Amino acid sequence: MTFEALTYEVRDQVALITLNRPKTRNALDLTMRAELSDVVTMLREDADLRAAVITGSGGSFCAGGDLKSLSESRRPTTANRKRIQNLHTWLPELVDLELPVIAAVDGPAFGAGINLALAADFVLATPRAKFCAVFGRIGLVPDMGGFFLLPRIVGLQNAKDLVFTARTVEAEEAKSLGMVKEIVPEEGFVDHALAFAGRFKNASRDAIGMAKTILNRSTESDQRTLGEMESYAQAVCMESDYHHEAVRRFLGKEQLAFDWDRADD
Secondary structure, three states, rough: OOOOEEEEEEHHHHEEEEEOHHHHHOEEEEHHHHHHHHHHHHHHHHOOOEEEEEEEEEOOOOOOEEEHHHHHHOHHHHHHHHHHHHHHHHHHHOOOOOOEEEEEEEEEOOOOHHHHHHOOOOOEOOOOOOOOHHHHHHHHOOOHHHHHHHHHOOHHHHHHHHHHHHOOOEHHHHOOOOOOOEOOOOOHHHHHHHHHHHHHOOOOHHHHHHHHHHHHHHHOHHHHHHHHHHHHHHHHOOOHHHHHHHHHHHHOOOOOOOOHHHHHO
16 A cells, blocks of 8 residues: 555564654644554455554654635534544554554654654653653643543543643653653664564564553553453453464473563573
8 A cells, every 4th residue: 555644664564654744744634644544454354464663754753734725715513523524533443452562753743743742652762852742832722632541541630730731741751741651862763663463573562462452552451441351351362373382392491482671692
């Protein structure tokens, strides 16, 4: 499939999605939104993938919505509502993809861009990365899943701080808030993210996928419900070929196929 506003490639079972509108700092226009929806479908349906990396070109992750294209024609309220609703057909699918998703952030992740980054499982950021829930500066409320993602990641009080003030957060503060997992050098930051993602290559996609689904439900479910989800998932995993082979290796004192602590050996 050919894309206009982004690029898509697969490197050694890791998908690399690059937002590619550098003249607009990779602002989200309607074309990019539609193409991201297509990409999410591709990620979900490709059983050979083990992880995905989302990044931006030209020294920016994503500057948010493309205000120029959105303001060219003023739409009625119902049309604006429909446009935002369309986001929520594919954004939850991105959050719930049953494989690790890494956002590699360099430069601004503003507005919708901050929420696109937070939709990933892990955010790796360069020292010049900046995050801002900028909506309040132009009289808007967060979209692109911000009301769901922000409070779950940074806590309710910090989410209110970021939304009410619409202030810019540097990489170090973003890390302290739990938005960023790791700060990586600017040079080769995409390669660093690909290497991080590649460490999942020998993991069980089924086990990680089911664990991710349950973890994503953990803040909105009670213990008994999570216990039922856990029991079904574990029953499936215990009968998998992957698990039986891992047990055989363990009992035979062989190195396991997936061992994060030894992945760099």
